[in-house]
Amino acid sequence: MSRKKTPKSKGGSAPATSALPATHGSQPVRPGTARPGPEAPPNRPPQPGRSSLGGGGDFYDVAFKVMLVGDSGVGKTCLLVRFKDGAFLAGTFISTVGIDFRNKVLDVDGMKVKLQIWDTAGQERFRSVTHAYYRDAHALLLLYDVTNKASFDSIQAWLTEIQEYAQHDVVLMLLGNKVDSAQERVVKREDGEKLAKEYGLPFMETSAKMGLNVDLAFMAIAKELKQRCMKAPSEPRFQLHDYIKREGRGASCCKP
Numbered sequence: 001m002s003r004k005k006t007p008k009s010k011g012g013s014a015p016a017t018s019a020l021p022a023t024h025g026s027q028p029v030r031p032g033t034a035r036p037g038p039e040a041p042p043n044r045p046p047q048p049g050r051s052s053l054g055g056g057g058d059f060y061d062v063a064f065k066v067m068l069v070g071d072s073g074v075g076k077t078c079l080l081v082r083f084k085d086g087a088f089l090a091g092t093f094i095s096t097v098g099i100d101f102r103n104k105v106l107d108v109d110g111m112k113v114k115l116q117i118w119d120t121a122g123q124e125r126f127r128s129v130t131h132a133y134y135r136d137a138h139a140l141l142l143l144y145d146v147t148n149k150a151s152f153d154s155i156q157a158w159l160t161e162i163q164e165y166a167q168h169d170v171v172l173m174l175l176g177n178k179v180d181s182a183q184e185r186v187v188k189r190e191d192g193e194k195l196a197k198e199y200g201l202p203f204m205e206t207s208a209k210m211g212l213n214v215d216l217a218f219m220a221i222a223k224e225l226k227q228r229c230m231k232a233p234s235e236p237r238f239q240l241h242d243y244i245k246r247e248g249r250g251a252s253c254c255k256p
């Protein structure tokens, strides 16, 4: 079940009452390790090396699950749609119901990395549904809205929840979304940076509307996850913080 205006090439969805994730842990899925079958249902890992129904027939070498979390209205669905389809969902806000997912395969340094991205409902009433999916996530993108102070104030509560339900080694990134809305901004960039530093999190400001830093956020996650499971001993470790610092763009280039 999902917002009704979801456009083409949907990945899949799970109603609030769907089965919970299986107990396969948060191991990445590598070629030759997954069981055969159709596209991964909500409670199974994506399968490597097969044509992806939601991903336009893409093949891949390794797959990971990424979850988008944060208060209702911060722009999780828009961020995902921007990344997947390169479009922005303008118009009436339709809140996500339950949980939904989309697949996208990225080329990461010559390797096909499939991200199965779970778009969760930010509304409190769906929180128990979201909890059930945390433990299978390899990475979490935690969003707040720079025009909504309450969504920023909720970040600590989200971090507590993540600590409780997610894997201890989950890759986590904090994103301050909607930086195109400069007039309405109430959370300064420095406040986001300070909070991120406090918790040792990589941090970026994004705009799903303008596409600012959206691809970069997912690419950074994909690089980190790929390195974690594929890195040769001689290879230098991927530095996520440095990468987004170097590649990230500021909100100043994001005037609507």
Ligand SMILES: Nc1nc2c(ncn2[C@@H]2O[C@H](COP(=O)(O)OP(=O)(O)OP(=O)(O)O)[C@@H](O)[C@H]2O)c(=O)[nH]1
Binding pocket: 070, 071, 072, 073, 074, 075, 076, 077, 078, 079, 089, 090, 091, 092, 093, 094, 095, 096, 097, 120, 121, 122, 123, 177, 178, 179, 180, 181, 206, 207, 208, 209, 210
């Ligand atoms: N200006 C601006 N508006 C945005 C941006 N991202 C999302 N929005 C708007 O914010 C509203 C909420 O966006 P959604 O992506 O549906 O929010 P959500 O986090 O998925 O909300 P839930 O599904 O309820 O958890 C919509 O009206 C979007 O058009 C952005 O980057 N800039």
Ligand SMILES: [Mg+2]
Binding pocket: 003, 076, 077, 078, 094, 095, 096, 119, 120, 121, 122
């Ligand atoms: Mg949504």
